[in-house]
Amino acid sequence: MDKLVINGGIPLDGEIRVSGAKNAALPILCAGLLTAEPLRIGNVPHLKDVTTTLSLLGQMGVDVSVDDRLGVELRAAKVDHLEAPYEMVKTMRASILVLGPMVARFGQARVSLPGGCAIGMRPVNLHIKGLQAMGAEIDIEHGYVVAKANRLKGARIFMDLVTVTGTENLMMAAALADGTTVLENAAREPEVVDLANCLIAMGARIEGAGTDVITVHGVEKLHGADYRVMPDRIEAGTYLVAAVATGGRIKLRDMRPGILDAVLEKLREAGATIEAGEDWISLEMAGPLKSVSVRTAPYPAFPTDMQAQFMAMNVVADGAATMTETIFENRFMHVQELRRMGADIEVEGNTAVVRGVKELQGATVMATDLRASASLIIAGLIAQGRRWWTAFTTWTGATSASRRSCPSSAPASGGPTDERHHHRPVQGPHFRGNQAPPGSGGHRPPGGPGVLPQADHRHQSAGSTADHRSRHRRAHLCPARRRRHGHRRQGRAL
Numbered sequence: 001m002d003k004l005v006i007n008g009g010i011p012l013d014g015e016i017r018v019s020g021a022k023n024a025a026l027p028i029l030c031a032g033l034l035t036a037e038p039l040r041i042g043n044v045p046h047l048k049d050v051t052t053t054l055s056l057l058g059q060m061g062v063d064v065s066v067d068d069r070l071g072v073e074l075r076a077a078k079v080d081h082l083e084a085p086y087e088m089v090k091t092m093r094a095s096i097l098v099l100g101p102m103v104a105r106f107g108q109a110r111v112s113l114p115g116g117c118a119i120g121m122r123p124v125n126l127h128i129k130g131l132q133a134m135g136a137e138i139d140i141e142h143g144y145v146v147a148k149a150n151r152l153k154g155a156r157i158f159m160d161l162v163t164v165t166g167t168e169n170l171m172m173a174a175a176l177a178d179g180t181t182v183l184e185n186a187a188r189e190p191e192v193v194d195l196a197n198c199l200i201a202m203g204a205r206i207e208g209a210g211t212d213v214i215t216v217h218g219v220e221k222l223h224g225a226d227y228r229v230m231p232d233r234i235e236a237g238t239y240l241v242a243a244v245a246t247g248g249r250i251k252l253r254d255m256r257p258g259i260l261d262a263v264l265e266k267l268r269e270a271g272a273t274i275e276a277g278e279d280w281i282s283l284e285m286a287g288p289l290k291s292v293s294v295r296t297a298p299y300p301a302f303p304t305d306m307q308a309q310f311m312a313m314n315v316v317a318d319g320a321a322t323m324t325e326t327i328f329e330n331r332f333m334h335v336q337e338l339r340r341m342g343a344d345i346e347v348e349g350n351t352a353v354v355r356g357v358k359e360l361q362g363a364t365v366m367a368t369d370l371r372a373s374a375s376l377i378i379a380g381l382i383a384q385g386r387r388w389w390t391a392f393t394t395w396t397g398a399t400s401a402s403r404r405s406c407p408s409s410a411p412a413s414g415g416p417t418d419e420r421h422h423h424r425p426v427q428g429p430h431f432r433g434n435q436a437p438p439g440s441g442g443h444r445p446p447g448g449p450g451v452l453p454q455a456d457h458r459h460q461s462a463g464s465t466a467d468h469r470s471r472h473r474r475a476h477l478c479p480a481r482r483r484r485h486g487h488r489r490q491g492r493a494l
């Protein structure tokens, strides 16, 4: 188990680069299965789910190489193991994204059903129904989805719920199907559009990505391509919320502001001053922090992946907010932990009522899913003086706050879910011997070829003038926040 110790109570102040989007990179990596030619993918984020996906693809027989500029090259010319085993799928649900490409290109697949998850049941029935509509024969055998097809056929598929990975799986399958597939009520998330653009670069014929009707005219074959993954809007939003919650300021580079509209709107409502250019966003929090109510829904509405972070911000805001979660039935796991730090939150069904308190106290807390973990980090950044700990395996980075990552007795690569000792070694010119993967700072991955190390130190502070700016800002703060700043100074002097 990894732990973080955070000395909170310091306004964040700095500049940071936004990584490639996790939820775009994962399906794009799986799209590598759709062609025998090399697919070169740039701006791949360095995190555990990417490592797991590369391991999974390596086990299947895909040649994987990684260079030192966050680039991955996949060559699926000799895929001979058409299976995603339970041991891998249970660690990362997105493994289901190999199902569509495998059935479409190889006519068969055996993929473990993901099972339940910390944030909800998350079935994959719509992925399965869609493939059946395209002519695949699918049985559930011993917890595995076993799929067979001669060649998938184009179909009209209506999904009664908006599903992101469901849309992605079916879009990849349809790319190689015989005839035209129409996906109705498709997800409009920017990550779906990014995958569509990558598939188009590989020769796919796709129209309507970004709308709720996607039309895919199947082609016989896809070819290799070079593609760069879009920026991570959720990582960006998380940094912005952290800056707002601590009364700080931040500049994000390598970002596309247009994909974060719902979040930026809410942050303005909270009192932030935001400016944006083509590929940057800057935010400053000079006045009082106001509560903001949110209701999660599919894109372009407010994202479920930002709900937990906004809750951490609301716990110290002026007033009360309601936060309604409509996507996942169990995505309030952070509430109990935030309460232990002094938050005033009541949950009724899928709505949490958050009443702002003057301050949070440091405490030992337990992190669950990725976004809940991010919310606890934000809470730690807000909390006064005392150290607190959290279990968290994906480093989100921070700017000027004090932080320390503590290795524990578990393997550095991610504890019980780490599969690196079992997978077939991944081949490729850049990822063998002593060469380093992206973001490793020149160090070889501890798990051998094909495995990215877990510690991610790319997000470094861009230098801190926090104390100076915090003094400057204090003059403009509301009484509650002035008190917090006062406590903070006292805490440090002690």
Ligand code: EPU
Pocket (backbone or CB within 6 Å): 023, 026, 093, 094, 120, 121, 122, 123, 124, 125, 126, 127, 161, 162, 163, 164, 165, 166, 304, 305, 327, 328, 329, 370, 371
């Ligand atoms: N659903 C079904 N049947 C299906 C598929 C989905 O009932 O066959 C339900 C789910 O249970 C859920 C809703 O539909 O209630 C939406 O789920 P969706 O399929 O859209 O979620 P997902 O594709 O599994 C992706 C992201 C999540 C993000 C959601 C919603 C990836 C790899 N994951 O999950 O990201 O929360 O969309 O936007 O793209 C995260 O990054 O922390 C994360 C959880």
